[in-house]
Amino acid sequence: MTEVELPTGDTVAIELELDPDVRARATDDPLAPDDEIDLLRYLVYLGAAYLEAERVADYAEIHRRFGAVGGKAAVLRFHFAEAARAYAAEQRAAAANDRYAGTYGLILERIEQEIAVRERRIANLEEALRR
Amino acid sequence: MKVELLAEDARELDELGISPREAVARGAHAIGNRVTHDRLSGGDLGELVDLFAERSADLHLVRFHYARKAPEYERSAGEYDDTAAYVRRIRLDLAPTLRSRLRELRRREAELEHALVEAGRDPQSIGPLVPKGEAVDPSPKPGEGPEERPKLGPLPPPRRSFLRRLIGRSR
Numbered sequence: 001m002t003e004v005e006l007p008t009g010d011t012v013a014i015e016l017e018l019d020p021d022v023r024a025r026a027t028d029d030p031l032a033p034d035d036e037i038d039l040l041r042y043l044v045y046l047g048a049a050y051l052e053a054e055r056v057a058d059y060a061e062i063h064r065r066f067g068a069v070g071g072k073a074a075v076l077r078f079h080f081a082e083a084a085r086a087y088a089a090e091q092r093a094a095a096a097n098d099r100y101a102g103t104y105g106l107i108l109e110r111i112e113q114e115i116a117v118r119e120r121r122i123a124n125l126e127e128a129l130r131r
Numbered sequence: 132m133k134v135e136l137l138a139e140d141a142r143e144l145d146e147l148g149i150s151p152r153e154a155v156a157r158g159a160h161a162i163g164n165r166v167t168h169d170r171l172s173g174g175d176l177g178e179l180v181d182l183f184a185e186r187s188a189d190l191h192l193v194r195f196h197y198a199r200k201a202p203e204y205e206r207s208a209g210e211y212d213d214t215a216a217y218v219r220r221i222r223l224d225l226a227p228t229l230r231s232r233l234r235e236l237r238r239r240e241a242e243l244e245h246a247l248v249e250a251g252r253d254p255q256s257i258g259p260l261v262p263k264g265e266a267v268d269p270s271p272k273p274g275e276g277p278e279e280r281p282k283l284g285p286l287p288p289p290r291r292s293f294l295r296r297l298i299g300r301s302r
Contacts, residue, residue: 046157090211121257
């Protein structure tokens with residue numbers, strides 16, 4: 001699978017307002033996110049894309065970019081889904097490993113305590129034999 | 132309200148020469164008026180622009196969420212590797228070493244007890260003693276250490292069927 005360069009997660013916070021009329025229209029738009037913050041973010045991306053297309057204004061070029069964006073989105077979605085799946089699996093496995101390590105840790109602690117007791121007793125037994 | 136954008140998004144908006152507010156206004160105008168992929172009509176330039184914008188916005192939204200989650204995913208993978216390595220170390224190194232040391236000490240203890248009994252002394256009067264029922268089983272446990280998994284022997288040759296045995300007997 002082709003790699004897509006992922007930017008860092010660094011963010012900037014911007015103060016934006018959502019017009020109630022736009023909010024109402026967005027409820028009828030099947031592609032607009034329901035969450036208000038996500039909707040505002042979506043509108044930023046959507047508006048920027050319209051401006052980009054408007055500047056190009058050439059059918060063939062927009063068509064080419066449409067294909068490129070679609071391909072990139074498909075690859076990104078694939079990697080995102082894979083990463084999320086791996087994350088979920090790691091979380092489950094890590095929880096199991098934690099429990100395992102905790103249980104084993106207690107057993108090892110008991111063994112270490114017993115070793116210390118037996119070492120002391122062996123020293124005492126050797127001492128008694130010498131006397 | 133405060134909306135987070137990727138620093139990369141902000142840079143791209145700068146390059147386009149549009150502020151986030153202007154972008155919101157443009158995007159808002161399209162909401163409810165655009166042609167979406169599930170409502171295609173003719174295939175003119177306007178429709179293609181709508182589809183391009185739809186797909187581009189979708190890509191950027193996915194990119195935003197993925198980029199925000201990626202550090203957590205990476206950290207999780209690192210933590211998982213660390214825990215798995217620790218568990219492996221316990222299983223293959225620590226536990227077998229400690230059990231082996233315990234076996235060695237018990238052997239030595241038994242030798243000394245035997246020598247004391249032969250000398251007419253009572254070893255049980257010499258402590259400290261491990262409280263009854265609290266001694267750990269020092270025998271090697273399955274999965275501990277680099278032992279090989281037990282293998283099954285080869286299968287016996289197939290038995291002749293009842294009919295073949297009958298035929299064989301009658302000959």
